[in-house]
Every structure is written in structure tokens, then in C-alpha cells.
Amino acid sequence: MRVTFLGVRGSTPAPGEAFVRYGGHTSCVAIAHDGAVPSLLLDAGTGIRRTSSLMNGEPFRGSILLTHLHWDHVHGLPFCDATDRVDSRVTLFVPDQLDGSVPLEVLSRGMSPPHFPVRADELRGDWSFESLSASSLEVDGFSVLVEEIPHKGGRTYGFRISDRTGSVVYMPDHCPSALGDGPDDLGEYHETAMSLCQDADVLIHDAQLRREELAAEAYFGHAAVEYAVELARRANVKRVVPFHHKQSRTDDELDDMARRFDGYPQVTFATQQTVIQL
Numbered sequence: 354m355r356v357t358f359l360g361v362r363g364s365t366p367a368p369g370e371a372f373v374r375y376g377g378h379t380s381c382v383a384i385a386h387d388g389a390v391p392s393l394l395l396d397a398g399t400g401i402r403r404t405s406s407l408m409n410g411e412p413f414r415g416s417i418l419l420t421h422l423h424w425d426h427v428h429g430l431p432f433c434d435a436t437d438r439v440d441s442r443v444t445l446f447v448p449d450q451l452d453g454s455v456p457l458e459v460l461s462r463g464m465s466p467p468h469f470p471v472r473a474d475e476l477r478g479d480w481s482f483e484s485l486s487a488s489s490l491e492v493d494g495f496s497v498l499v500e501e502i503p504h505k506g507g508r509t510y511g512f513r514i515s516d517r518t519g520s521v522v523y524m525p526d527h528c529p530s531a532l533g534d535g536p537d538d539l540g541e542y543h544e545t546a547m548s549l550c551q552d553a554d555v556l557i558h559d560a561q562l563r564r565e566e567l568a569a570e571a572y573f574g575h576a577a578v579e580y581a582v583e584l585a586r587r588a589n590v591k592r593v594v595p596f597h598h599k600q601s602r603t604d605d606e607l608d609d610m611a612r613r614f615d616g617y618p619q620v621t622f623a624t625q626q627t628v629i630q631l
């Protein structure tokens with residue numbers, strides 16, 4: 354399995370020279386089988402526009418899994434050259450909102466006039482829209498475990514993606530303090546988070562905040578980087594990848610944060626250049 358980070362920023366894109374090294378695109382991670390082009394995309398933030406750089410000119414043929422429907426996780430969807438072409442084939446999994454709406458209706462609340470000129474079913478290519486519930490499913494040759502996790506404002510999932518080479522957990526938006534302060538005032542190491550992460554090779558996790566910012570800013574629904582690292586340690590994860598960096602966090606500030614975490618587990622702050630091979 355090869356994991357390529359296409360967008361690592363949280364909340365809104367962050368252009369400008371202070372953000373070049375980590376990158377300004379919002380959440381998108383591409384997953385590929387060994388030696389193949391990506392067939393699975395996690396979220397559709399503006400980073401999804403970079404998918405075509407991995408496709409060797411081929412159309413994208415596979416699936417997109419959305420953790421939730423906040424802007425920073427869907428706004429790249431209409432602007433991806435690899436999916437918006439006549440020969441693409443895309444299955445888009447949309448979190449079930451438990452209100453009886455079909456997936457395209459849910460998506461169209463943000464992606465249709467007057468918010469946006471086109472609907473998702475007007476994009477080019479062969480698209481299908483599936484409702485996603487907490488479950489285990491096979492997607493394009495990967496085993497995917499889907500679990501609901503606390504965030505804020507709409508149903509939000511964490512994913513565990515596995516194949517014979519290993520497992521990657523993706524939890525870009527997670528608010529463990531919504532369940533209580535936990536043992537170190539960073540939020541609860543709750544059962545769902547622990548079961549998603551247990552013995553995984555890689556954990557890609559919300560690192561929007563620092564410990565000292567939690568009290569003032571946790572109401573946006575995010576975690577502190579210290580929680581991500583401690584969750585990985587408790588769940589015996591080999592490598593944790595802090596992700597969904599705060600929109601105002603500069604490259605130099607992220608370097609400073611990264612220097613604080615030496616030792617177990619291995620900590621790799623996500624950049625738009627990060628590639629992990631399992």
C-alpha cells in the first residue's frame with residue numbers, strides 16, 4: 354500500500370510563502386496498491402486537485418470516501434482533473450445523515466445553486482453515490498472499517514484501511530474532549546478511537562490544536578497534537594502522522610511543534626510531499 358498526502362491543511366486553504374513546505378491544500382489522501390495508480394481517495398479537500406499528478410495521464414477509477422461534509426473536506430471535488438473527465442469512474446461514499454436523505458441530496462446542500470454552479474451528478478465521467486454507515490466493507494481491494502467519532506456539526510467517521518501489507522487509520526477531524534477531559538485533559542481515549550487504532554501501522558490524526566489552545570478553541574471540534582501522539586502510544590501504533598494543520602500555522606511553527614516529539618511512537622508531521630510505503 355502506498356499513501357500519498359495531497360492536502361494536509363485544516364479548515365481553509367493556506368496560500369502564501371509561510372506555508373509552502375507543509376502545504377496549503379485542505380484534506381485529501383490518496384491510497385494505491387503496490388505499483389498501481391491510486392484507486393482510493395480519502396476526503397475531497399482542495400488537495401484532491403493534485404490527484405492527476407499521480408495518474409500517469411490515466412483517469413481516476415476507484416472510490417472516494419468522505420469522513421464528513423465540512424467545506425474543507427469537499428471543496429476540491431468539482432476541480433479534480435483526474436475525476437472530472439469522460440473516462441473516469443468514481444464511487445463517492447457520503448456519510449449517512451440519518452434523516453432519510455439520499456447521498457446526492459446531502460451533497461447538494463452545499464454543491465448546487467445558489468452555493469455552487471454545478472451539482473455532483475453534472476461532473477463528467479461515470480459517477481455513483483453511495484450512503485456510508487458505520488460498517489466494514491471492501492472498497493477497490495482494500496478492507497475498510499468505518500466508525501463514527503466525535504467531531505462537531507454532522508456525522509463524522511474515522512477509517513481504518515487495510516490490505517496484506519498493513520493498516521492505515523485516518524481521523525482528520527476528531528474532538529475527543531467532547532466525551533470528557535480524559536486522563537491528561539486532552540480528551541477521552543474512547544473505545545471507538547482505541548479499536549480503530551489498535552496495532553495499526555500508521556495513524557493520520559487531527560492535529561489542529563496545541564494543548565494550550567484547547568480551552569479556547571476546542572469548540573470548533575478538534576484535537577490537540579499531544580492527544581494524537583498519546584493515542585498512538587496507547588494503541589500500539591507504529592507511526593503517527595499529525596495532520597489537518599491549523600490554517601494560520603506557519604512552516605516554522607510546525608517545525609517547532611515537530612521538534613517536541615522525539616521517541617516512541619515515530620512522529621511524522623504531514624506535508625504535501627509526504628509519501629508512506631507499507
Ligand SMILES: [Zn+2]
Binds near residue numbers: 426525
Ligand atoms: Zn476539517
Ligand SMILES: [Zn+2]
Binds near residue numbers: 421423504526
Ligand atoms: Zn470538520
